[in-house]
Each structure stands twice: as structure tokens, then as C-alpha cells.
Amino acid sequence: MLNDTDPSDRTDPTARRGRSRLLTRDRHVRILGQLSTMGSVRVSSLAAELDVSDMTIRRDLVELEREGRLVRIHGGALPSESLPPVAMDSEEPSFESRLHQRREAKLAIARLAAEIISRYRAIAIDVGTTTYLLASQLRHLQHAKIFTNSLRIATLLDGAGPDVYIAGGQLRGDELSVCGPSAIAQFEALWFDVAVIGVSGVTAEGLFDYSFEEADMKRVYLRRSALKIALCDSAKFQRMSLVNVAPLADIDILITDAEPPAKIAAVLAASGVELRVAGSSAAS
Incomplete structure (x- = not known):
């Protein structure tokens, strides 16, 4: 030594x-x-x-x-070998436009996520287009309680199998998400078996989002869940936006549709994060 x-x-x-x-x-x-x-x-x-x-x-x-x-x-x-350049996204595209971008990749991610979380009872689901597609895969669940701050997800699941609980607070525009101190306080008092969050980008520095308010709720999901899953289609690798939500070490599983750049993969491995690639039989 x-x-x-x-x-x-x-x-x-x-x-x-x-x-x-x-x-x-x-x-x-x-x-x-x-x-x-x-x-x-x-x-x-x-x-x-x-x-x-x-x-x-x-x-x-x-x-x-x-x-x-x-x-x-x-x-x-x-x-020190350079990654592909990081792109900065300054404006959040509309929900509808994002929903149609790379839809097949997002559906594959959603289906894999559904396979993983279907056996759990208390499930927290974040706002976002991929999480919305995930919710559409969970309508058959009879045993589950689903907690969300997305009015779209709550409406999608209304009358279906799972019980749905939505946070109360301030409504955020086009995203139809519920944010603010009261929403955070409600969900901070709970403990989830699993939480699934969406992101606007992923770099070696962590997970990113456009909104301070939604980033605060994502952190609640990460703090208050036993199993933490992030969904990210591969077009979001090496993209960042306004808010750094958390380091990659704060999640347990990253589900995507293609292998990430080498340095992101190295951080995931060093942090003990399981990488699951939709459409691949192997996990690394």
C-alpha cells in the first residue's frame, strides 16, 4: 500500500x-x-x-x-476521450409532438417497463410521453395502486383495473402535470414499491428535465421508492436541459432502446445501475 x-x-x-x-x-x-x-x-x-x-x-x-x-x-x-457533443435543449416541445417522436422505440421501452413493474402493488408513475405509453400497458392490473402527478395518465387509467391516486396542486399547462408544494408534501408522505420517471436527457452527469417543478416531483419519486426506474429513448443520450434532476447513481434501472455511449455506460456500470435495452434479451 x-x-x-x-x-x-x-x-x-x-x-x-x-x-x-x-x-x-x-x-x-x-x-x-x-x-x-x-x-x-x-x-x-x-x-x-x-x-x-x-x-x-x-x-x-x-x-x-x-x-x-x-x-x-x-x-x-x-x-478524457470526448463523447459525442452534448446538445442543450432550451425549449420543451409540446406533449403531442413528443408523443409522436420515436413512438415505436418508446412503446418498446414501455412494454419492457410494464413487464418489470406489473408484479408490484404501489406504483408511482411520473409525467412524460414514455410514461404515458407505459400507463397504457397497465390497464389490466387488478391488484395495483398507481400514484401519479399526470392528469393524462390518471384519465387514461380511469375505470380500468388499478386504483389511481393523483397528487393535488398547481396544474402545469400543456403537460397537464400537477406540481407545487402541496403535491410534493402529499407524495413525500408515501412509500412506493417502485417509481418510474421520465427524463428529457441523459449525460454522464445525470438525468435532466425542462421544468423545476416537475424535477422536484421526480426527486420525490426517487426518494420515496424502493425500486427506481428511469425511461429514456436513445435519442435523449447526450442531451441536457435546464435542470439536472439527479446523478445516474440515484436510479436502479435505466430502460432504453439502444446501447448508450461508452462513457454513459461506464457511469451506469460504476454506479451499479442495471441497463435494460428493449428488444435485447441481455441486460448489462
Whole structure:
């Protein structure tokens, strides 16, 4: 194991400084070696392996990022080779236009999500077009209680098998979502078996959404659920919008229709997030 200091250096400041620089270089070599081999590194794992503090590793990562050797992410780092460029979406398209974009991919994602969550009883479903298509796959459920802040989803399920509960609060325009402090307080008092959220984009930095209000409710779903699932069609990879909802580590499963870019896949793997690709028999 490597140590930050050597007792023999304590009386010789010059030797101590030289030893510190050498140890720093050694750590950097080890960090970059692991990064090349594993595709990602975690602060906690590096600190344990190199017998230094998390803070020391974070300083190493800052220095290596400054040199262009890696890119820091939540809890670790990725190689510096560039991802496809991140696109910034400043305006939210209408619900109807989004519903018809990549509809077949979204339906495949919705069907896979339905297979996973159908066995649960208390199900929370976020607003969005893919979650709306998911709800259409759940009309047969007789045992379930479905909680949502989407009036569209509540209306779709009205009179069908599951019991439906909707949050009360401020109605948000075209999205027909219910948001605000009262809606958050109601659902914050509950505990769900599973929650499914939609997103406007996914990068190595996490999950994104257009609206502060809806992002707040998504975080409630993530905090108050035993199993946390995000739905994301592959066109949303490397896209970001106004609000960073949460790091990828905050979800348990990401369901999509195609393999994500390598760095997103590396963050998912490093964070212990299960990747499920609709239409693929294998999960990674």
C-alpha cells in the first residue's frame, strides 16, 4: 500500500517534498492505469487501494482533469476521450409532438417497463410521453395502486383495473402535470414499491428535465421508492436541459432502446445501475 509520508523524511523538508511529488506521480500513474483498464474509476475504491483519503484522490482527479487526462464525474472519473457533443435543449416541445417522436422505440421501452413493474402493488408513475405509453400497458392490473402527478395518465387509467391516486396542486399547462408544494408534501408522505420517471436527457452527469417543478416531483419519486426506474429513448443520450434532476447513481434501472455511449455506460456500470435495452434479451 502507498502512504502519503515516510517517517525517514520528517527531518528533511526537501526530501519530504520530493517524496510527496513522487507519491503523487505514482498515484496518478495508478489512477490512469485503472482508467485505461476499467473504463472508469471511483474515488472510494481508489482511496482504499492507495491507502489515502478520499480528499487526496479528489485532488488527484482535479489535477489530472486540469491536465486533460480524464473527466471527473459524480464519485469518480472517466477517460478524457470526448463523447459525442452534448446538445442543450432550451425549449420543451409540446406533449403531442413528443408523443409522436420515436413512438415505436418508446412503446418498446414501455412494454419492457410494464413487464418489470406489473408484479408490484404501489406504483408511482411520473409525467412524460414514455410514461404515458407505459400507463397504457397497465390497464389490466387488478391488484395495483398507481400514484401519479399526470392528469393524462390518471384519465387514461380511469375505470380500468388499478386504483389511481393523483397528487393535488398547481396544474402545469400543456403537460397537464400537477406540481407545487402541496403535491410534493402529499407524495413525500408515501412509500412506493417502485417509481418510474421520465427524463428529457441523459449525460454522464445525470438525468435532466425542462421544468423545476416537475424535477422536484421526480426527486420525490426517487426518494420515496424502493425500486427506481428511469425511461429514456436513445435519442435523449447526450442531451441536457435546464435542470439536472439527479446523478445516474440515484436510479436502479435505466430502460432504453439502444446501447448508450461508452462513457454513459461506464457511469451506469460504476454506479451499479442495471441497463435494460428493449428488444435485447441481455441486460448489462
